[in-house]
Amino acid sequence: MVRTVGLPRMHKEAGERRDFLPAFTAFLDRAGATEIVVEEGYGSGMGLTADDYLRASSKVRVGDYATCLGQELVAVVRCPGDEALRQMSRGAVLLSMLHYPTRPGRVALLRELGIRGVSLDGLVDEQGVRLVQNLEAVGWNGVQAAFKELSAHLHRFAEPGRRPVRTVIMGPGHVGAHAARAAIHYGDPALRTALAKRGVPGVMVTLIDYDLTGQENMMLDLLEHTDLLVDATSRPDPSKHVVPNAWVGALPEHAVMLDLSVDPYDFTCNPPEVKGIEGMPEGTLDQYVFQPGDPVYARMDPRIDRTHRRTALSCYSWPGVNAKVCMEIYGNQVEPIARVLLECELDTLDPERGRFFERVVARAEVNRWQSAH
Amino acid sequence: MAERALSLGLPRMHKEKGERRDFLPELARTVAEFGVEVRVERGIGSGMDLGDADYTSVSERVQVVEHAEAYKQDVVLVLRWPEAEELTLLKPGATLISMIHLPTRPARIARLNELGLRALSLDSIADDEGTRLVENMRAVGWNGVEAAFGALEARFPEFRDAKRGPIRATVMGAGLVGKHAVEAATKYGDRGRAGELDEQGIAGVEVTVLGRNLTSRWRYMRDRLLHTDVLIDATQRSDPTQPLIPNDWVGWLPQHAVVCDLVVDPYVLDANPPTVRSVEGIPRGNLDHYVFPPDDPTWNATVPASIPSANRRTVASCYSWPGIHPKDCMQLYGRQLTPLLQTLFSRGGIAGLREDGDFFERALFRASLIAWTRKQTPAGEVDEGEATAG
Numbered sequence: 001m002v003r004t005v006g007l008p009r010m011h012k013e014a015g016e017r018r019d020f021l022p023a024f025t026a027f028l029d030r031a032g033a034t035e036i037v038v039e040e041g042y043g044s045g046m047g048l049t050a051d052d053y054l055r056a057s058s059k060v061r062v063g064d065y066a067t068c069l070g071q072e073l074v075a076v077v078r079c080p081g082d083e084a085l086r087q088m089s090r091g092a093v094l095l096s097m098l099h100y101p102t103r104p105g106r107v108a109l110l111r112e113l114g115i116r117g118v119s120l121d122g123l124v125d126e127q128g129v130r131l132v133q134n135l136e137a138v139g140w141n142g143v144q145a146a147f148k149e150l151s152a153h154l155h156r157f158a159e160p161g162r163r164p165v166r167t168v169i170m171g172p173g174h175v176g177a178h179a180a181r182a183a184i185h186y187g188d189p190a191l192r193t194a195l196a197k198r199g200v201p202g203v204m205v206t207l208i209d210y211d212l213t214g215q216e217n218m219m220l221d222l223l224e225h226t227d228l229l230v231d232a233t234s235r236p237d238p239s240k241h242v243v244p245n246a247w248v249g250a251l252p253e254h255a256v257m258l259d260l261s262v263d264p265y266d267f268t269c270n271p272p273e274v275k276g277i278e279g280m281p282e283g284t285l286d287q288y289v290f291q292p293g294d295p296v297y298a299r300m301d302p303r304i305d306r307t308h309r310r311t312a313l314s315c316y317s318w319p320g321v322n323a324k325v326c327m328e329i330y331g332n333q334v335e336p337i338a339r340v341l342l343e344c345e346l347d348t349l350d351p352e353r354g355r356f357f358e359r360v361v362a363r364a365e366v367n368r369w370q371s372a373h
Numbered sequence: 374m375a376e377r378a379l380s381l382g383l384p385r386m387h388k389e390k391g392e393r394r395d396f397l398p399e400l401a402r403t404v405a406e407f408g409v410e411v412r413v414e415r416g417i418g419s420g421m422d423l424g425d426a427d428y429t430s431v432s433e434r435v436q437v438v439e440h441a442e443a444y445k446q447d448v449v450l451v452l453r454w455p456e457a458e459e460l461t462l463l464k465p466g467a468t469l470i471s472m473i474h475l476p477t478r479p480a481r482i483a484r485l486n487e488l489g490l491r492a493l494s495l496d497s498i499a500d501d502e503g504t505r506l507v508e509n510m511r512a513v514g515w516n517g518v519e520a521a522f523g524a525l526e527a528r529f530p531e532f533r534d535a536k537r538g539p540i541r542a543t544v545m546g547a548g549l550v551g552k553h554a555v556e557a558a559t560k561y562g563d564r565g566r567a568g569e570l571d572e573q574g575i576a577g578v579e580v581t582v583l584g585r586n587l588t589s590r591w592r593y594m595r596d597r598l599l600h601t602d603v604l605i606d607a608t609q610r611s612d613p614t615q616p617l618i619p620n621d622w623v624g625w626l627p628q629h630a631v632v633c634d635l636v637v638d639p640y641v642l643d644a645n646p647p648t649v650r651s652v653e654g655i656p657r658g659n660l661d662h663y664v665f666p667p668d669d670p671t672w673n674a675t676v677p678a679s680i681p682s683a684n685r686r687t688v689a690s691c692y693s694w695p696g697i698h699p700k701d702c703m704q705l706y707g708r709q710l711t712p713l714l715q716t717l718f719s720r721g722g723i724a725g726l727r728e729d730g731d732f733f734e735r736a737l738f739r740a741s742l743i744a745w746t747r748k749q750t751p752a753g754e755v756d757e758g759e760a761t762a763g
Contacts (some may be wrong), residue, residue, distance in 0.1 A: 125708075126708050127708065164593065172556040172559040172580065173556065176555075176556075177547075177555055178552070180547055181547040181551075181552065184547045185584070192586065201587065201593065202584050202585075202586030202587045203584065204581055204582075204583060205547075206580065206581045206582075207559060207580040207582065208559065209559035209560065209567075209577055209578075210571075210577075211567065211570070211571040211576070211578075212539055212576060212578070215539075215576055218538070218539060218576065218579075222579075329502065332500075332501050332502060335732070336732040339732075355715065357712075357732070
C-alpha cells in the first residue's frame with residue numbers, strides 16, 4: 001500500500017488552473033499518508049498559496065515537479081505526458097483521467113513502466129455510473145458562457161417584448177440533460193430570476209436524438225429558428241458530423257453554437273475523426289469563445305469546411321472554467337478512492353466480493369482493466 | 374460487529390394488491406455474509422415469481438418467518454412506510470429503515486419517538502454533495518414515459534406511419550425526474566421501440582422542456598399544447614395550491630394526446646390551503662391501474678367533484694412508477710443498499726455510526742432520525758443521552 005503522495009500541477013495549458021484543494025491534503029493526512037508533496041505554485045491558479053496547504057497538514061511539503069512524480073501515489077486530474085510518466089517509480093500508483101479505451105498507447109506505456117494506473121474516468125459502480133465526474137459543470141459552465149454571448153447578440157434579450165429564447169440540444173444523455181436544465185435558467189439562476197421579475201419570457205429547450213438529427217428538412221426548419229445550438233451528442237461513429245457546415249448557414253446570424261461533447265478533430269485516423277458540428281473550432285481554458293472572424297479559423301486544417309460561421313464556444317474542459325468549484329467536487333469524490341489506496345494493497349483488492357470502493361478501484365486498475373478487456 | 378449477531382427483518386408490503394416489490398435473494402445473501410441473521414416474510418418475492426426457497430437457499434442465516442416476526446428484528450428494512458399497526462410490531466430500540474421523508478412528515482417522526490424506535494430514512498441517504506444514494510428517479514422517468522408512449526401508440530393511428538412528422542413531447546420541469554423523462558421521451562420510453570421505428574425510417578421524438586417562466590404564459594402554452602402529442606409533468610411546484618395547467622388548457626391538447634403524470638401529488642382539499650394536482654382534473658393511478666382513457670369509468674374515483682375535469686385526454690399516472698418493473702427496481706435498490714448495510718452492520722448497528730466516519734458511514738449518519746432531530750434542535754437543547762443512543 002502507498003504511504004507518500006505527490007500532487008503535481010498540470011502544465012499543458014497556461015489556462016489550466018485546477019489543483020486539488022487544501023481540504024484534500026488534510027484528508028490524505030487523516031487517511032494515513034506519511035508525506036504529501038505539492039508542487040511549487042500548487043493552487044496558485046485559484047488564488048491559493050503554499051501556506052494554505054502547509055496549514056492544512058503537517059505532512060505537506062513543497063517540492064518540484066520531479067519530486068512530486070517520485071512519490072508512491074501520484075494524483076493529478078489530467079494525465080501527465082509520456083516524459084513525466086517515465087519519471088515515475090516502478091510500482092507507483094497514478095490516479096488520473098487515463099481514458100484506457102481510447103488511449104491504447106498510454107495503457108501500453110503504463111504497463112511497460114510498471115506504473116499502477118487507476119483511471120479516474122474508469123471508477124464506476126456496478127451500474128457503470130461514473131463516480132468521479134462533473135457532468136453537471138460541463139452542462140452549466142458551457143451554457144452559462146453561451147448565454148453570456150447570446151445576450152450580446154440577440155436583439156432585445158432582456159426586454160419583456162421579445163419571444164422565448166429557443167435552444168436546441170442535440171443528445172439527450174447526461175450532459176444534454178444538465179445542459180437543458182441550465183438553459184432553462186439561462187445558465188445563471190440569478191439572471192433568470194431577474195428577467196422573470198421583469199416579465200421577460202423564458203427559454204424553450206428542445207432536445208433531439210440521432211433519429212431526428214439525420215432528417216435534413218426537419219433539421220433545417222429547426223435550425224432556422226434556433227438561438228442557441230448545443231452539441232451534447234455521444235456519436236457511435238466520430239467520423240461523421242451531426243451538423244454539416246452547410247446547415248450552420250441555416251442558423252440566424254445572431255445564433256450561438258456550443259460544443260459540449262468536445263471531441264477533437266483527428267486526421268491521423270482513417271477515416272478522420274471530426275467534431276459534431278462541422279467547422280467548430282477546438283477551444284481551451286485560455287480561449288473558448290470564437291467570433292466568426294476569429295483568426296483561429298485561418299489556422300484550422302483546410303480539410304475542415306468552416307464556410308458558415310456563428311459565434312462558437314468550445315473548451316476541452318468545461319468544468320475547469322470554475323476551477324475551485326470543480327476541484328471541491330473532485331476532491332470529495334476522490335477521497336474514498338484515495339482511502340482505499342492508502343489502506344489496501346492494490347493486488348489484494350477483490351473486484352467481486354470486496355467492499356464497494358475496493359471493487360470500484362479494482363475495476364479501474366490498469367492491469368485488471370486490460371485483462372478484462 | 375456486535376457480540377450477538379444482529380438480525381435483519383425483510384417484511385412485505387401489503388397495502389396495494391399491485392405492489393409486487395420485495396428485496397431480492399441477492400441482498401439477503403449479501404447481508405447474511407456480513408454475519409447477520411436475516412428473517413424474510415413468508416411469500417416474499419412472490420410478486421416477482423420467486424419462492425421462499427429462492428431466499429432460504431442462499432444462506433443458512435436466511436429464514437422464512439411470518440409477517441409479525443419479520444417486524445420483530447433488530448433492523449427492519451421495508452421500502453415504503455409501514456402501516457400504523459405494523460409499526461407497533463417493532464421492538465423498542467429497533468431500527469426502521471424505510472422511505473420516511475423526514476422533512477415533510479412530522480407525524481411520522483413523532484410516532485417513531487413515541488414508540489422508542491431508531492430510524493434511517495432511505496430518501497435522506499445522500500453523499501456529501503447531497504446526491505441521493507438510494508433512489509430510482511430514472512425508473513420514474515423511464516417507466517412513466519414508456520407507459521405514456523404505449524398509450525399514445527394505441528390511440529394515434531399515425532404512430533407507425535413513415536410519412537408522419539416527429540412526435541412532439543413537452544416536458545414541464547427540468548429537475549432530476551425531468552432529466553430522465555427527457556432522455557426517455559427521445560427514445561419513446563423504450564429503446565427497443567425507438568430502434569424498431571428508426572429502422573423503418575420513421576421520424577423520432579422532438580422533446581421540448583419548459584421552465585415555470587414559460588408554463589405560466591397562457592398564450593405561449595396554448596400554441597405549445599395545440600401541437601403536443603405527449604405532455605409530461607415533472608414539475609416541482611413552489612405553490613401546490615394552484616394547478617399549473619388548468620383544466621381548460623387540457624382542452625387545447627389534440628384529442629389523441631396523452632398526459633404523463635410523473636409527479637403524482639394527491640388532491641388534499643381538506644388541507645389549509647387545499648393542494649391540487651398540477652394538471653387539473655386528471656386521475657391518480659396506482660400499480661393496478663395506471664392508464665386512464667378519457668372515458669375511463671374510474672376517472673372520478675380520485676378526482677374530487679369540485680375539481681374541474683370536463684376536458685380529458687388519456688392519462689398515464691401511477692403513485693409508484695418504479696414499481697411497474699419490480700425486479701429491475703429491487704435489483705437497483707439492492708445494489709445501492711449493499712455497501713450501506715455492510716457499513717451499518719460492521720458498525721454494530723445505528724448506535725455505532727460516526728458523524729465523521731467514512732463515505733457511507735457519514736451518509737448513513739446524516740439520514741438517521743437522531744441526526745435529523747439534532748439538526749432541527751437549537752444547540753444546547755439536544756438530549757445527549759438520546760443523542761448517544763442514536
